[in-house]
Amino acid sequence: MDLTSPARLLTGARDALGGSVLPIGILVLVAMMVLPLPVFLLDSFFVLNILLSLLILMVTMHTYRPLDFSSFPNLLLIATVLRLALNVASTRIVLSEGHTGPDAAGQIIKAFGEFVVAGNYAVGIFVFIILTIINLVVITKGAGRVSEVAARFTLDAMPGKQMAIDADLNAGVLSAEEATLRRREVAEEADFYGSMDGASKFVKGDAIAGILILAINIVGGLIIGIVQHNMAVADAAQAYILLSIGDGLVAQIPSLLLSIATAIIVTRVSSKSNMAQHISRQVHLSRAWIPTAAVLGVLGLVPGMPNELFLMFAAGAAAAAYFAIRSETNEADETEAEEDTAAPISGDVVTLEDVTDYSPVSLQLGYGLISLVDEDKAGPLVSRITSIRREVSKALGFVVPSVRIRDDLALPPNQYRIRIGHTIVGEDIVYPDRKLALPGEGSTVDLDGIKVRDPSFGVEAIWIRPAQQSQAEANDYVVIEPISVIATHMSQLLTKHAADLIGQDDVQAMLDNLAKRNPQLVQSIVPKLVPLHVLTEVLRLLLVERIPIADLRKILEGLSGMVANVKSPVAMSEALRPSLVPLLIQQLTSLGQTMPVITLSPDFEQLMLRTLRQSGDDGLVLDGGLAKTLLQSLNEISERLVNENRPSILVVAPPIRRHLADFVRVHVPQVVILGFTELPENRTVEVVATIGDFNGLPSGQNLEKEKVN
Structure with missing residues (x-):
């Protein structure tokens, strides 16, 4: 007996019920605009409207990124239609039963008309106008502009993102499944921001409709009360305007909540925390709270100011600064403890890990260059090297291993050293507070600086001060940042020693990726005709000659036709060259x-x-x-x-x-x-x-x- 069948039946019933609720709800909304509603149902729907608006607002505040709430445009439309249907239903009751007293339109409208505006319709009109201005002019207009700009930039960036995904897939950086997911995310992002651009118009139209409905209720109520029910002008104004204001406020407040939710979702930045955590993490800084407390304290000592109030808030800011300092200290201690746990120091024990480094590529920096990779100082070297790895991988056709960057106190302060495995393949000195000037054909002025040779191309160069950059560029010098000097040198060495970076595991990964599209080709060649170690040697010989190996299908097809007559990897690589050299030439x-x-x-x-x-x-x-x-x-x-x-x-x-x-x-x-x-x-x-x-x-x-x- 299948024990999971009741659970499956329950899940299926729940999905079927959930799938039928929404269509029925839409039909109910349409019916509300045509059929008269009892007063108790009108009150229930008003409470439901407020509940739905609060729920949407809370969900937007707890999303990590906008796409986590991709159904927001649909919910916004449904909530807007619900509110407009309630406006129609309440208008029908206000105009038909308003002469009977404040209870005619239900308890919710009465409460907003009497409690919120204290029973004074003049106050109510001004409160409603202020809420409408806040909603329409400030929040809705700003959210609409952000939605429009976000949609435009997202759609403009879509082709570039698709090309980047295709390039990473071709280079082997992404698998086929990962590329499919990335493409789907790009498409969903474009659809979401495009939908939000239109959905923001719902909110704006809803606010304008609220103003028009209020005016219609007031004018229509006065006409009906005076003409049909023979009420005095003052009595008609007191009855109908008060009910109209209550009706407008009970609809305008949920509209304001949805406008705030719209503004939050379109201004939300993707992160690993919700909105409250995101803001608190960035605001909870001692160096921000301390001067704030100091300024409030000074204002609290100025004669004539509400001193007690300023001093009270200054004390609150000082308390926030105290807790921020404790939090920062605890985080620093936890980080140090993790580092101590990860790398325990022992004076009498030497382990194999202490003397062995299996990093395929490593970059060692003197302590004077640490600022180039310091995340707190926005050191860009790490991201630049990642970009270089991606470019070299695309050019050569296989994934270049990651580069391990670490400091080395044995090096001079401004020296860096590049290793491939354990072999030093390049080293030089850079000056992080200077820039490297390479002379051009028209360079006739001898600049004041440290004369060296560029490590990448071996040409004469000069390390100059940043203030000399304008003079150097005016004299046909090419000025390069220290980061670019290291990055260009790294790129050149990765290309030069590409054959040392690829091994049998890397070749097998390339074969596995190709087997997803051409399984029979891979199975018939490797290892039946060409062993894995022979194929690896052939690819290394091609890389030595800077020939890309991205088209592995063509390489295997070429090998299949020659293995009967050619046995050595050298002869195989030479025989493959004519079909692969065009890949090299198109890069040159x-x-x-x-x-x-x-x-x-x-x-x-x-x-x-x-x-x-x-x-x-x-x-x-x-x-x-x-x-x-x-x-x-x-x-x-x-x-x-x-x-x-x-x-x-x-x-x-x-x-x-x-x-x-x-x-x-x-x-x-x-x-x-x-x-x-x-x-x-x-x-x-x-x-x-x-x-x-x-x-x-x-x-x-x-x-x-x-x-x-």
Whole structure:
């Protein structure tokens, strides 16, 4: 027997009942506008209206983000229709039975007419006008403007958010399920703010309708009382105006509550706490309460002021400051206790964790650079490095591991050090109180500062004071923030050492992601034809050459056609290059641009080909002088192209491409070396330089040989 069946039946009955209540309720609201209501039902609906308005207001105050109350526009419409239906029903009773006395329209209207405005219809009119001004001019108008702006900006940002989600999905930062949820949230956010833009008009129209209904009740009541019931003008005014004011107030107060709820929901900022917690956390600051208490205390000592009242509130503010100080002290103690618990210090015990660091990438900072990552001082380095990881991941096609940032007291104050695993791959000195100025072609003025070389590109640069920035920019210097210096260096090193950042676990994660779309392809290739460790080595060889591996489907399809004849990872990567090089080229130059290329002279290229054939398994071996002159030429041409913001691409004969690339990469890493057969047919090229005029070398000398592979 299924024990859960009664619970399921109960849940189904509840859902069916809940689904039928709302349509019946809408029909009741429409009927209220047509059919006369008994007085006791009118009172009940007025109380229900107040209850619904208070409930909506309380829910808006306890939501963590606007989308948590996404049904708010629907509830706002229902509450507005309910209030208007009550206005119609109460108007019918006031005009038809108002001459019989204040009890004619029920206890609620009578109470608001006599108790709230003290039975004086003149006072009631002014109170109603003031409430209407507050509702219509202040709250409703402001909430409507916020809704309009929020809807406009949300809809404008929607395409960019969708593109960011697609980019993160392609880079592997998000899974398919996470991307679907993110897209759904973006769509729901746009729908919500679009609905709120229209729903705010309900509140405004409701306030205007309240004014018109009040005027109709007063004018109609006076006419009916004087003409039909032969009442004196004063008696008719006392009876009908008092009932009309009571009717207007009993509808206007719930309308004001809904206007406040609308303003709260559209101005709500997404957070992990409700509105009260959000405000109290940000307001409960000792450094805010102490000067407040001091100012109130001074005002309480001024002669002629209500001294006791000011001093009483000053004491209250001082008490709030005292509790804020205690709260801040307790939080600091709890944080220290958590840190002590997480990392206990022992003078005689050394654990494996003390000497082992498995972080794939780490950034060590001297104590003078701690402010760059200090959250209390809004240090932007962490968010900048996260952005760099995302950009490099998209460019290379796999998720770059997170960067561990920590201080190192052994470093000089302004030095930073970048490690890949345990290997130091880069370090330099930055000055957080200065800016780095890189000279341009038109820079002729020598600035006063600390002369260095830029760690990313090796060009001469100067650390200048912030006050010199205008002078530097006027003299064609490019001024860079210290954060950007570290970030650019980090980006360059992550790209350069990408092959060291990907392992078998990362490749398996990429395969799992691809298997969701192409399961048969993955199952038929890995590990049946290509073992996981071989595929990992092939991807590493491609990354060494800066070739993106984002299109894993194309890589696997290419491997499936060559594994019968090609066994070594080196040969596999070389065979895959022609189909993948276009991914690299499109990152270097846009499709409509002419691609600048560097070539070797025919004589020099033939010399390399002959040397390669003669060397055999030893690889390409060049005279030391020739190798040095080749590197100098490449370096000079590359620096010129970098200044022109153009890539450095050397095109050579396919047989020598890999051997020459292995040699050049060590000395001039920014140069990309392609084979003639790898140039795409749909791109126009421009030969910007030809290397090979080495006539200046002395002939016949026994030059030192340098192995290029």
